[in-house]
Amino acid sequence: MRVAFLGLGIMGRPMAANLVKKGHAVTVWNRSTGKTVDGARTAGSPKEAVANAEVVWICVSDTAAVEQVLFGEDGVADGIKPGTIVVDSSTIAPAATVRFAERLKKQGAEFVDAPVTGSKIGAENGTLIFIAGGREETLEKVRPLFEAMGKQFVRMGDVGKGEAAKLAMNLQIALIYEGFAEALVLARKLGVDQKALFTLIQSSMVRSGVVDYKMPFVEKEDFSANFPLRLMHKDIRLTLEAAREAGIELPGLATVKQVYDRADKAGLSDMDYAVTLSVLASD
Ligand code: NA7
Secondary structure, eight states: OEEEEEOOSTTHHHHHHHHHHTTOEEEEEOSSTTOOOTTSEEOSSHHHHHTTOSEEEEOOSSHHHHHHHHHSTTOHHHHOOTTOEEEEOSOOOHHHHHHHHHHHHTTTOEEEEOOEESHHHHHHHTOEEEEEESOHHHHHHTHHHHHHHEEEEEEEESTTHHHHHHHHHHHHHHHHHHHHHHHHHHHHHTTOOHHHHHHHHHHSTTOOHHHHHHHHHHHHTOOOOSSBHHHHHHHHHHHHHHHHHHTOOOHHHHHHHHHHHHHHHTTOTTSBGGGHHHHHHTO
16 A cells, blocks of 8 residues: 555654565655655655555654644645545544544545554564554555554544543553552562562463563663653653543552653653653662
8 A cells, every 4th residue: 555654753663664564655754854764765744745645654752743743834634635544653632633533534534543552562573453443444444554563453433532542551551560660669678589579470460461571671670762751651641631531530640640750850751661660769
């Protein structure tokens, strides 16, 4: 398929590369210049990138960035043709997603929100899970692209529901990792052997995908970004905002946010969110 891929960050670049590998005709664009993908054409603006595309795939940092790419100067809306499908894999506000979809619909474009889970390793290995919102027929049309970049896509409902479900997923990741990190800090203070604790965790019901993924990095104290803290922090803010709009409280997540606020103040935002362990350990 002819795909315009907009946003070549930690996630977007390997995703676009996997589309090329599977034989799709890909045109890429990134806000700052110099980021390219082998085998893909590079465009000078979103408008230029989408000119001949059947599908536009977006993966940028936050709600404001998606709005800029879609409706800013020389944005997607300036160049898109009726019938084009726009898929957004950024994690952004569900309510904004619905608004963006309505604006694009006036130009005859279909919208799908398809944020991902699987982090950098999933993007590189083509094993992401897409958490999708949109019409079933539209999702079917982009199935080959989901399959090129991921191992599965799950439809959560109409437009916006992918983002809503993604926030519900990251809420759990933030809380599970916080539990692991607090347990480690306590166990260290009480003189427990860390290796023995890891073995115990992995053989007990406490074991989880989140901990399986993070444990090797924690062991090496390698907190370089797989999923930067600033993005998980953003997701926590989005989740608390969505909860406020829904009239509910999330007391656990609100407390975890305080740890992220401290990490941010300590200048750790570009590290992996796993670095919150160091923040807790420094008390
Ligand atoms: P990164 O590695 O921080 O990459 C962010 C990308 O978003 C990168 O290409 C940025 O361009 C781009 N960006 C940021 N702001 C803008 C604006 N205003 N306009 C256009 N492009 C922008 O994030 P990840 O790849 O890890 O994650 C992407 C999304 O997936 C995010 O929502 C996560 O929560 C999940 P730059 O190179 O800085 O010019």
